[in-house]
Amino acid sequence: MEQKTLIKLIVGSEAIFFLALLMAFVYFTYVPTLNPRVATTLDLTTTGLFTVLLLSSSFTFWRAEVSFRRGQTKSLRLWLSATVVLGVVFLIGQGIEYTGLLSKQLTVSKGTFTTSFFTLTGFHGLHVLIGIIILSIVLYLAFLGDLDDPDSALLPSVGIYWHFVDVVWAVVFVVVYVLPHFLTPRAS
Amino acid sequence: MITDVQLPEPKTPLPGATVNSDQGLLMWISSVDHKQIGIMYMIMTLFYLFVGGLLALLMRVQLMMPENTFLAPDSYNQLFTMHGTTMIFFVLTPAILGMAVYMVPLQIGANEMAFPRLNAFAFWISFFGGLLLYFSFLAGGAPDAGWFSYAPLNQTQYSASPGIDYYCIGLLLSGIGTVSTAANLAVTIITLRTPSMKYKYLPVFVWMVFINAFLILAAFPSLNAALAMLLIDRQLDGHFFNTDAGGSALLWQHLFWLFGHPEVYIVVLPPFGVLSEVFQVYSRKPIFGYPFVVGSGIAISLLAFGVWVHHMFATGMGNTVNSFFAVSSMLIGIPTGVKIFNWLGTMYGGSIRFTTGMLFATAFLVEFTIGGLSGISFAIVPIDWQLTDTYYVVAHLHYVFLGGSLFGLFAGFFYWFPKISGRMYSETLGKWFFWLFMIGFNMTFFMQHILGIIGMPRRVYTYPNLAGYSLLNLISSLGAFLMGGSMLIFLYLLYDAIKRGKRAGDNPWDGYTFEWLTSSPPALKNFTILPPVYSFRPVHDLNHPEIGDYQKSDEEKYGTKDTD
Numbered sequence: 001m002e003q004k005t006l007i008k009l010i011v012g013s014e015a016i017f018f019l020a021l022l023m024a025f026v027y028f029t030y031v032p033t034l035n036p037r038v039a040t041t042l043d044l045t046t047t048g049l050f051t052v053l054l055l056s057s058s059f060t061f062w063r064a065e066v067s068f069r070r071g072q073t074k075s076l077r078l079w080l081s082a083t084v085v086l087g088v089v090f091l092i093g094q095g096i097e098y099t100g101l102l103s104k105q106l107t108v109s110k111g112t113f114t115t116s117f118f119t120l121t122g123f124h125g126l127h128v129l130i131g132i133i134i135l136s137i138v139l140y141l142a143f144l145g146d147l148d149d150p151d152s153a154l155l156p157s158v159g160i161y162w163h164f165v166d167v168v169w170a171v172v173f174v175v176v177y178v179l180p181h182f183l184t185p186r187a188s
Numbered sequence: 189m190i191t192d193v194q195l196p197e198p199k200t201p202l203p204g205a206t207v208n209s210d211q212g213l214l215m216w217i218s219s220v221d222h223k224q225i226g227i228m229y230m231i232m233t234l235f236y237l238f239v240g241g242l243l244a245l246l247m248r249v250q251l252m253m254p255e256n257t258f259l260a261p262d263s264y265n266q267l268f269t270m271h272g273t274t275m276i277f278f279v280l281t282p283a284i285l286g287m288a289v290y291m292v293p294l295q296i297g298a299n300e301m302a303f304p305r306l307n308a309f310a311f312w313i314s315f316f317g318g319l320l321l322y323f324s325f326l327a328g329g330a331p332d333a334g335w336f337s338y339a340p341l342n343q344t345q346y347s348a349s350p351g352i353d354y355y356c357i358g359l360l361l362s363g364i365g366t367v368s369t370a371a372n373l374a375v376t377i378i379t380l381r382t383p384s385m386k387y388k389y390l391p392v393f394v395w396m397v398f399i400n401a402f403l404i405l406a407a408f409p410s411l412n413a414a415l416a417m418l419l420i421d422r423q424l425d426g427h428f429f430n431t432d433a434g435g436s437a438l439l440w441q442h443l444f445w446l447f448g449h450p451e452v453y454i455v456v457l458p459p460f461g462v463l464s465e466v467f468q469v470y471s472r473k474p475i476f477g478y479p480f481v482v483g484s485g486i487a488i489s490l491l492a493f494g495v496w497v498h499h500m501f502a503t504g505m506g507n508t509v510n511s512f513f514a515v516s517s518m519l520i521g522i523p524t525g526v527k528i529f530n531w532l533g534t535m536y537g538g539s540i541r542f543t544t545g546m547l548f549a550t551a552f553l554v555e556f557t558i559g560g561l562s563g564i565s566f567a568i569v570p571i572d573w574q575l576t577d578t579y580y581v582v583a584h585l586h587y588v589f590l591g592g593s594l595f596g597l598f599a600g601f602f603y604w605f606p607k608i609s610g611r612m613y614s615e616t617l618g619k620w621f622f623w624l625f626m627i628g629f630n631m632t633f634f635m636q637h638i639l640g641i642i643g644m645p646r647r648v649y650t651y652p653n654l655a656g657y658s659l660l661n662l663i664s665s666l667g668a669f670l671m672g673g674s675m676l677i678f679l680y681l682l683y684d685a686i687k688r689g690k691r692a693g694d695n696p697w698d699g700y701t702f703e704w705l706t707s708s709p710p711a712l713k714n715f716t717i718l719p720p721v722y723s724f725r726p727v728h729d730l731n732h733p734e735i736g737d738y739q740k741s742d743e744e745k746y747g748t749k750d751t752d
Contacts, residue, residue, distance in 0.1 A: 002302045002379050009371040013405040020413035020443055024428060027439060109425035112434045119420055119428075 003153040004160065011164045014127075018168050021120045022175060028112040029180075035113055039180040041106065043097070050093030051173050054128075057086035058166045061159055068147065068155050076147065080139045083162070087132045094125050117176065124172055127165050134158055220304035222293050223710060225311050227608065229286025230601075232315055233279050239322075240274035241672060243267045248632075248668040251661050254653040264649035265332035266351065270321075272335030273355065277362055278318045280455040280589065283597050285310075285369050288397040288458060291604065292373060294703035294710065295391045297382030297718045302375040306368055314365035321358030324351045331355035334647060336448060337418070339429030339440035344422050356419040363412045370404035373397055382702075384720040388742075391701045391724060392475055395482045396461030400454055403489045407450035414443035438503060445496035452588065453492040457485060459596025460527060463549050466599045467531045469699050470546040471538030474725055474737070477530045478746045484523035484530075491520040501572045510569045517567035524560060528553060543697075544618030545602035548595045551626050555591025559584060562637065577647075580640025586633045606696045610709045611689030617681040624674035631667025635660045700725035 029035045064079035101114075108118050138158055141147050147155070216224060247267050250259040259267070289311075293301055301307045324330045329349030333341040342352050377390075377398045390398070418440070420426040427433040429440045460481075468475045475481060497505065497513040531553060540546065562584040566572045575581065605613055639660050644651060651657050695704040704727050706714055719730050723737030723745050730736075743749035 002375050005375045005378055006303065006306075006371055009374055009405055010367075013367055013371070013409050016406055017409035017413050020410050020446075021417075024413075024417065024439060024443075027436065028434075108420065109427070112427045115420065115426035115428055115435075119417060119426070123416070 001153065003157040007157045007160045011160060014164065015168070018120075018123070018172075021116075021123060022172070025116040025120045026175065028116045034180060034183045036184055038113065038176075039184045041101070041113075042177055042180075043100075044177050044181060047093070047097060047173070047177055050090050051169065053086050053093070054090040054169055055166055057083045057090070058163050060086060061162050065155055065159055069150055071148075071150060073142070073145070073148075077139070077142050080135065080142055084132060084135050084139055087128055087135065091125060091128055091132070094121065094128075120172060120176070124165070124168055127168070131162050131165050135162070220308045221712060222289050222301045222304065222307060223608075225307055226286045226290025228311055228315075229282045229289060232311075232318070233283040233286060236274050236278040236282075236318065238675065240271050240279055241675060243271040243274070245668055245672050247271065248665040250649060251651070252665040253662065254651055254658050256650055259649060261649045262329075262332065265647075266325075266330040268647055269331045269334050269337075269351075269355075273321065273331065273359070274318075275589070276335060276451070276455070277359055278314075278321070280593050280597075281362075281366060281451075282314060284400070284455055284458040284593075285314075285366065287462065287597070287600055287604075288373055288400075289369065290608065291703060292376060292394055292397055293380070294706065294714055295394050295701045296377060296380060296385060297702050297715060297721075298376065298380035299714045300380075301372055302380055303372050306372050310365040310368040310372065312365075313368075314362040317358045317361030317363075317365065320361065321354055324349075324354035324358075327351075327354065336444050337440075339418075339435070339437040340431045342418055342422075342440070343430050345432070353419065353422055356415045356422070360412055360415050360419075363408050363415070366404055367408050367412075370401040370408075374401035374405070377401075382718050382721065384722075385726075386721075389721050389724045389726070391461075392464035392478065392481055393458070393461035393701075396457045396464075396485055399485050399489045400457045403450055403454050403457065403492060406493065407447045407454060409447075410443050411447035411451075414440060414447070417443075438500075441500050441503065442496070445499045446493070449496040449499065450489075450492040453488055455593045456588065456596070457488065459552075459593050459600070460485065462600035462603070463531060463552060463596050464534075465699075465701065466545050466549045466603045467534045469603070469697050470541045470543060470549070471535050472541075472698070473534055473538040474700075474728075474745070474747065475530065476533030476536075476747055478724060479748065480526055481530045484526040487523040488520060491516065491523070495520055498567060498572070501569050502576045514567050514569050518564060521560060521564055521567075528557060541697075543602065544613070544615060544622055545599045547619065547622045548599035548602065551622070552591065552595040552599065555587055555595060555629070559587030559591050562587060575640055577645055578640035579636040579644045579646055582646050583633045583636035583640060586629075586636075590629055590633070603697070604703070605685070606692030607703055607708050607710070609686060609689070610692055610707075611685045612692050612696065613681055613685035613689055617677060617684060621674050621677045621681060624677065625671055628667045628670030628672075628674060632664050632671060633667075635664045635667070639664070695727065695731070698728075698731070700728040702726060705730075 029038055060079050060082040064076055064083060067073075067076040067079055098118075106114050108115055135158065138147070138154065141154075216228060219225060219228075246259065247264065250256050250264060289301065289307060293299065321331075327350050329351045331337065331347070331351035331354065332349070333347055333352060337352060337355060340346060377394060381390075417426070417428040421428050421430055421435070427435040429435045429437060431437050464475050464481055494516045495513060497509060498517040501510055501513075531549075535550075542550070562580070566575070566581075566584065602613065602618060605611075639657070640646075642654075642656055644657060651661070692708045694706065694708055696708075697704075702715070702718065703710075705718070719726060723729055723740070725737050728736065729738045737745045741749075
């Protein structure tokens, strides 16, 4: 109860933090008109694939929680491991994307678009990393057999954080990757 | 001897540690007890109050006479920046957190915070944040762009010394601590109240801390985001606020004031709660209009997020935007005014004891009203255009921060001192301190209203010998020294009380709330048994059963009964 209330408050506070970063991004890329380079610079398909993987980790975590409540240790370990793997794969995807951009000389200091892009996605990546660390600890506990109290608030609290990280990415993905494609007038 | 003061101690040493941590310095460092952490917050506050005060005195020496050469312009810039940053982030903010962390568990009948280790973490990270900020003096120069560090002045091309980098990291660390404590306090109040303490029976101080916790959770992320962006600008050559490379100076102002204006209410709402306790106990009357005190607190916290642009009237945002924020800024005067009348109503007809705490509370009513009125004048856009960036602003903000927050905190400090230390302080010394501080404060800052109106700009290291400037600045500087001197009396008062003070009883003021039920100072375990709660004055009900609130109807308890 206490843990869950605490994590909800922290997540609420974090949401405002991301909102500030997102506003900075929107301000630099959408105002006064959309920066047309956004749609061409970023790879919608590849990032879209990794986005699906990250969002499906919310599903695997939900399955882990269900197994936990039912006391099914084996499937709990399985679903938790899947969640960690999906998180790691997403970070690898982000790494590949960053390397691609950097090889095109698109660094943080290139302009306001890259500054706000790297800050927004980078802080999200940092949150995914923190989530992976927490999940790894939980996974370790699961393999030790210490996750046996079905009333424990540990897993639901971690879940609130993990789902939050996914929701933030869903919003970021829509604003940074998807919307510019709809707003850019297509060259015919 | 100072050592015979009883202090709360942990029952067992640090688990798993091979060193003895139940005594001495290690006891404090390893402590997770909310009372010890509260005391450490207060000691840190006092330390930075003296440091920040010293910086202010240096500035007043420089400004004592026209065209003075005591300080060079760049040192003056560092001094006013560090003074403002210290006073807001390392004096007022930790002071309210310290008082909340110490008193909230006691007032709601809990034995600990919900997350004791998080509590200790938050204190220490704030503490080290402060040290990092001050380390900048050794690392090549303190921050020098003012406490709100406007862009593009905060960029490397205008401020090449690493001061602003330390400013970012120091404030980020203490910001993380503040957010953690706020969440911790909110969870504590939600989950750890003694079972019969409904929300309508919460002491007003707890209510204000509760509201404040949400204010912190919503306001600090803006600052943290802005600081992270600024650090990226300076360290990775980013372009958020660098106007030369397409960045936006206004973005910084929006993010900063979206935090900065709520911050003003963050450091004043808990003092409002403190004052509500102080007024009712020293007037021997329950607070007048409890629902209005709480309700206006909620109204202030909501309005706090809709007024930030009044700091930016001079940036040319257009009449529509300016008018909207002018109106919202005036609106916020209403709930604040409601509170002033609540306190006056509490004093009215009470049998008042003018202890030092009550003197500070009464002086608060006057000084804060002056600060509020000068604040309203800024909500009028043309007046703001005329007076912005003059000493009128300096006078206004000191009347709210000192005359408001600090006077409230002093009132609470003297009110709770017997509980925290187990000793009574000397009322004679207390009154000397109060009068000297109060006179010094008004001498220093009332003059600055006039200085601002006749056109003296703020943040300028010296001024020409114009008519009126010299005399008013001299009076202002002398007042500052009077305040500084009175702080020495305050130190002696503390020393005297701890060394020679009479032992305080459990409830020396005939207080109303649960902290007065435990021993003074409270033992490590606050309570073993508590009476049920039937009103917002449970200890009063217990000690005066013949006139207790428990037998009254709700209308009578809250003073909302129509007596016509």
